Amino acid sequence: MALIDTDLSFDPRDPYFPTPGASGVEWALQVFTTDNGYGIDVDRAHVREGDRVHVHADRYARLGQQRPVEAGEVDVEVTRRVGALEWSITVRHDEPVKAVKLLLRGLPPEQLRAGWWTPNTGRSWAHGVNGQRFQLEYPGPDWATPWVAAGDEPNGLVLSVRDPLVRRKILHLHHPAYAPGPIAELVHVPSASARSTTCQVPSIRLRLGATEHSADADLDEHLSFVEGAHNLVPWSSRKDVPDWLRQTALVVTLHGQHWTGYVFNTFAQMAEALRFVGQHIEPHRVLAYLPGWEGRYYHAYPQYRPGEDLGGAEGFAALAHTARQLGVRLMPMFGGHGANVTQYPTWEKSVLRNDTNRYVELLNRPDWDGDRVGEGDQVFLNPGEPEFRAHLVESISAMARDFGVDAAFLDTLGYWFNDPRYEVIDGYRRLADELRRRHPGLVLATEGWWDALSAIFPLSQHWNGADRDLRKPRVLARYARTTGHLAEGTPGPGSTGVHEKGFVRRRDDVEREAHLPIVGIVDDTLPAHADEVAAICRWAQDHAPK
Template sequence: MSLIDTDLGFDPRDPAFPAPGQPLRWSVQVFTTVNGYGLRPAEPIVEADRVRVRTGYAALGQQRTVDAGEVDVEVLTRDGVLIWSITAHHAEPIKAVKLLLRGLPERQLAAGWWAPNTGRSHSHHERFQLEHPSRDWATPWVAVGEESDCSVLSVRDPLVRRHVLHVNRPAHSPEPVVELLHVPAASARGTRCRVPEIRFRPNADADRDLDEHLRFVADAHGLRPWESRPDVPDWLRETALVVTLHGQHWTGHVFNTFSQMSEALRFVAQHIDPHRVLAYLPGWEGRYYYAYPRYRPGADLGGDEEFAELVRTAHELGFRLMPMFGGHGANVTQYPDWERAVMRNDTDRYVELLNRPDWDSDRVGEGDQVFLNPGEPGFRAHLVESISALVDEFGVDAGFLDTLGYYFNDPRHDVFDGYRRLVEELHARHPGLVLAAEGWWDALSGLFPLSQQWFGTDRDLRKPRVLSRYARTTGHLAEGTPGLGSTGVHEKGYVPRPPDVVREGHIPVVGVVDDTLAEHADELAAICRWAAANASR
């Protein structure tokens, strides 16, 4: 059962408090590492533009009171916006604080919810959950209703922390309940939690409110416009196509040797200006994911000598090269110090086994793959040295860091701080090196000017400027290649390649596997010509 489907089997009987000037009713719940708690009933202090509640705790369901601290909530009306300030004190370490809202306009609820990165033709109804930062919620801003008649809920958080929007109609409730949770970083967890500003704007001008939110995000996380980013060289701004040259699969199957990759680039150069192409190399290090995090040119693909020849060929033609590195992934047999850096659950009780693909198709996930945290100094230093060695020895132009779009609440090391330090340390050594990540969201776009779009997500964004104002993204590693749609080194097998469509902020991609040139050269050529003629910058 997914977490979105779990719920209490009883009415928590939360006391509901008023909002100044609006028919909304709100409640608060506080969750510690031990239990969940509601608030005791209290008489609010009500003024024209302000409501304040200060009260202690009760058990969920209100069967008993709990002497463990208090919660202080102030709701202000400012320029037509309701603003919640919530501070919770509890004797136990606080892991989350939830604001619950009831009484939103029924017509807006019926029209559904949407975020800036929700697909243009889609909205969320009935029971659903969005989490930031993630593929579903790129920035903690969401609207309910049609664009011409909507209300907006947002969080102004100056730090990268998890926020969860959950909408549901529990059996005990006659109306939908909107839950917005703030989850502090486990690495900074304590007995006091100050929730960042939560804002609700009824009958909003969605575009105006989103732009205000994005200005806050840009200031808080150092986002720069794409046109003036110092970490974007001119060649990246001119890139019209990413060509994925698949190397060696986890099983040892070779899709392309380094010399075959050179052959593919010579073919591509006949159909598009190579200066407008970024060549992306997954599985260049040998057995994909099995070799992680040991990064040297794979022996079965030609080793150091043939890799150096590939780089020379690419640069002579005008291509840029971007090998792939694992931002988290590691084979424990390849990295003996893995336990020092492995992701831990939020209470530091156990290792989080986050990703166990079935690489060899025995229908069981492999047992030696773990996720490591770049916030741990030793693993981060390993990544920095590995990437730097490839830049220094071979002169590659960019580095792609797999899975860094995922956020983890590891209590030993703040994961986003690890991402930031990794980027800073690499840029200190190699100022012109382009760094890319799998996935994107608001603060992450401040670190990585280029990303891969999450696999399987809609590229027709409702408000594409949430991405395109700051960065660019391209197709995922698993986007099918011409022909049957092989996903190459990825575990997806075969995925039909989607039709080529110009999307704001998106750079087209095409993959090359072992049968592409031999059997599908005409399709590859046509894709290259289409990209040259149609790709947006």
């Protein structure tokens, strides 16, 4: 959870230092351990200026500069290369380093007033317009790769981080009462699993006076770095994308059983829905997405076999047979993290832990039954833990083997957690590698997307509620495809089916690069809104990639 409204109630009195060739732009540094926060001791900072600025300090001060602390040292070098400023930061401390923050002040005010945007920010949107406080966190819905710009495209600035690993980055802009102007904070959070008394911050780059052309070139250079760091392959040459996925024009969400036990569609009704859809769009261009197929949605997690109330194994086999006859592809949904503790007794071995490994991270506790209180038995597990990952592999593999499903959707894997025992991204990679080894043609999809995640999953659901009209669509389109979220309302009143959102009016279909249209079907959709479903199918067929 972003703590955007949490702040110091005093002036940390950080010493600020110059940047070469950027008059008025100054920087400071703060270092955080698991026990406290520190600035550079103003009396022990040694500065060398010239073509580059080098700052060395062999002593810290607690925030506020009231108390010096002999606990380590800091080395920062700022250079100017090909029109961009680059920070190289190394910190050492007697305590393990939890985070390092670069603070920037004196950035061009007209660009700050125009606001900030990332490649995946909506085209008509900007963060922090007119100095409004905001925070971005990578990886996540608002920041798909650690590159961000401020100002209008013909006249702006660009700030980016070249990190070879997936680690939390936070950009926070505010104007505290003690400061003469806005401060941009860029925070690097090392992986808790590799926390050390020494931290080498990945390269931070600032380009001032960027034009649309130079900003685009800078983004392409950044994406080239990301491709090399995360083995991110262009969509056109991905080996994990079969021809049928390239031809897919529509995703049809067939809602199964709600957490409460309410059934939206049995497997037989799902088959009938596919037959109807196949009358209005070429069936081989349809991907059927099945949430709640395992029985009570989320309540049965992480035990995955066809739900008895929907028709059991026999009913699912009949659905799979119908899909094959039509040419429709099936993609059942699995929980990438979610589990009901009553269904998975060894949950404590794999449950996500906080960054100091002192307590369980209790996340995402929806009110599934409408009593206005979050349910108490839902936890999030880490696929980096070998036993849980093996359980997921076996569960998905069984569905591919026994029923010939074409794809598997893994819920929530777009969310990143700093578990000190197991790197989540490593768990995701190992999970995907093992499934592809067993089932080379199986397509893997997940909820949400960001740069390194797109290297693992060629298909995703776009973040719930996020704008699909991306400012720089190539950050997605170059590598992967996405579709509407599970919580997109169905035709008619907008039921979100098995999801906890209740009713949400369906968005109108608009063609967006790299986005596959989606339509959801619940119990009343075809009886009451068949004409609208048919129209959506025809629209998707007409706007499908050629």
